[in-house]
Amino acid sequence: MNGAAPLPLDLPELVIGEGAEGLVRRTILPSGIRILTEHIPGARSATVGFWLAVGSRDELGAEGGAPSHYGSTHFLEHLLFKGTPRRSALDIAVAFDAVGGEHNAITAKEYTCYYAKVRDRDLSMAVDVLADMVAASTLDPDEFETERGVILEELAMAEDDPGDVAGERLFEAVLGEHPLGRPIGGTPATIRAVGRDAVWEHYRATYSPHDLVVAVAGAVEHDVLVERVEKALRASGWDLSGSASPAARRPTAAAAIVPGAPVTVVRKPLEQVSLMLGMPGLVATDDRRVALSVLSSVLGGGMSSRLFQEVRERRGLAYSVYSFAQGYSDAGLFSLYAGCAPGRERAVSDIMLGELRRIAADGITPDELVRARGQLSGAAALALEDTDTRMSRLGRSELSTGEFVDLDEQVRRLEAVTLDDVRSIAVTLAEGSVSVSAVGPIDEAVFDDVVVAR
Known part of the structure; x- marks a missing residue:
């Protein structure tokens, strides 16, 4: 196709x-x-x-x-x-x-x-x-x-x-x-x-x-x-004799989002802090979502990602650290996650946001772009070995995006992503308002100057 x-x-x-x-x-x-x-x-x-x-x-x-x-x-x-x-x-x-x-x-x-x-x-x-x-x-x-x-x-x-x-x-x-x-x-x-x-x-x-x-x-x-x-x-009792058009898909214009509390802390007597930093992302039909997937791969998508290397490998501040994106019909979210020891949450949050902002300022390298394309296309191909994934692709395509994209087209879109595309989406995210969510034995004051003004 x-x-x-x-x-x-x-x-x-x-x-x-x-x-x-x-x-x-x-x-x-x-x-x-x-x-x-x-x-x-x-x-x-x-x-x-x-x-x-x-x-x-x-x-x-x-x-x-x-x-x-x-x-x-x-x-x-x-x-x-x-x-x-x-x-x-x-x-x-x-x-x-x-x-x-x-x-x-x-x-x-x-x-x-x-x-x-x-x-x-x-x-x-x-x-x-x-x-x-x-x-x-x-x-x-x-x-x-x-x-x-x-x-x-x-x-x-x-x-x-x-x-x-x-x-x-x-x-x-x-x-x-x-x-x-x-x-x-x-x-x-x-x-x-x-x-x-x-x-x-x-x-x-x-x-x-x-x-x-x-x-x-x-x-x-x-x-x-x-x-x-x-x-x-x-x-089972449904009357299928009448005539009706399929339900229309949801509108895809981005909604005006008013963020909630900039910092949310749930105090619990735990051995580790679950720390998440988030910001508004892209709707599911945004053409830039492929560039966003490349950015997420480079930033926190595997053991070679910047967050894994900087937070875990070089500094030993966390065992689990990654990034992810969620897109819906009229809103989206991009997030960075790390689980770290109490007392390290501020240092970890600074590093995670710092890496995102560094990509916004300087972009990613050609080698990182090639590696992200390979990671994403390979993962997509492996997932399609399972009929569960293929069935879900059909359902989501029909309900959400209104288009069917096969593996060849996914790869073509990944290959079309440029260094400038990735840097541009990083700028968009870095300039947005940042929210912090943390669970563990910590105080909100730790994050007083982390959050971007709203």
């Missing part, structure tokens, strides 16, 4: 191309359901995902006397495994365990995905069960209360992980009151407060045919799958 393949929402049938990676096809049913497949020759398994473009950012707050939906998206991820009129929770679990399959779900800030990986002979079963879960979950009141306790335990487990706590606080700090700043799983307060009726309302409002994307990669025949998906959803 040469170049990215657009995924227009008004084209019922689309064949993207057949190359070394396999054949990619998409069908949009009259009901608005989108079905994408990537047939991989020689594969003996398949990964199937049922995607909904609803995430934690889409939950409604309590307004005008209406109940709050905060926490509903994560609640649904749990509850859809708890039974339908045709299957109990045990039936769902047994269906996959009996064939050695894997099944799970992901709640994110802008989407939810229910997925399974099975042998080729068991793909029809996986489609049937996932369709039943998505279309006909009962949200049983007793199961609801049981699962409330399970989710609270999950949140408690995350609260005991200082890295998770620092990450949640960083999103709140960088993105402020924007819905993307809210935690994906909700908070103990929102999970305790949300009622079954509110979650049911959220379910009925956001799980409908025109919201659904089904993606399958591996041993799959497209036409057979399309027929199976329709049959399974009809059997």
Whole structure:
């Protein structure tokens, strides 16, 4: 395939191309359901995902006397495994365990995905069960209360992980009151407060045919799958007789972000400080995101990265140190992380910001650019050995970016990144406001003059 393949929402049938990676096809049913497949020759398994473009950012707050939906998206991820009129929770679990399959779900800030990986002979079963879960979950009141306790335990487990706590606080700090700043799983307060009726309302409002994307990669025949998906959803009660356009993708114009608190410290009696520095990043569709991935690779993407070499190898100030970027439809975040001993957090933060600012001032070297291209293209190629990754690529492409990019195009875009491109994005980040999130036995005063004025 040469170049990215657009995924227009008004084209019922689309064949993207057949190359070394396999054949990619998409069908949009009259009901608005989108079905994408990537047939991989020689594969003996398949990964199937049922995607909904609803995430934690889409939950409604309590307004005008209406109940709050905060926490509903994560609640649904749990509850859809708890039974339908045709299957109990045990039936769902047994269906996959009996064939050695894997099944799970992901709640994110802008989407939810229910997925399974099975042998080729068991793909029809996986489609049937996932369709039943998505279309006909009962949200049983007793199961609801049981699962409330399970989710609270999950949140408690995350609260005991200082890295998770620092990450949640960083999103709140960088993105402020924007819905993307809210935690994906909700908070103990929102999970305790949300009622079954509110979650049911959220379910009925956001799980409908025109919201659904089904993606399958591996041993799959497209036409057979399309027929199976329709049959399974009809059997589970969805009316597919009407005509509807697929749900529009989210607007991609960058939102005006007002950051939250510049410094957030959660004091805990730990042996190590989890330290994160963050700043506004790029939206998921920004053309500069490839240059940003190169910058992140050079700065904190591996053992040869500047942060690893300077913070760990030369100074011995941390065991784990890295950078990462997250892009969403209308906002993004770039972050630097290190875990260090109490008393070293200020020195580490100065070094991390100093390395970013040094790239903004002087750029990266040609050797670093070549190494980053090789690291990113190699990692992408290795990831595509797994049908899970290929299925996720289909789902994210359809829901988020509106274009399918194969490995050849990824490599071409990486090769097009220049030294000036990387330096330019580093300047943009370095000139932005910086937020600090830290968990451990420290005081906020340590970071008094680290944060850029807002």
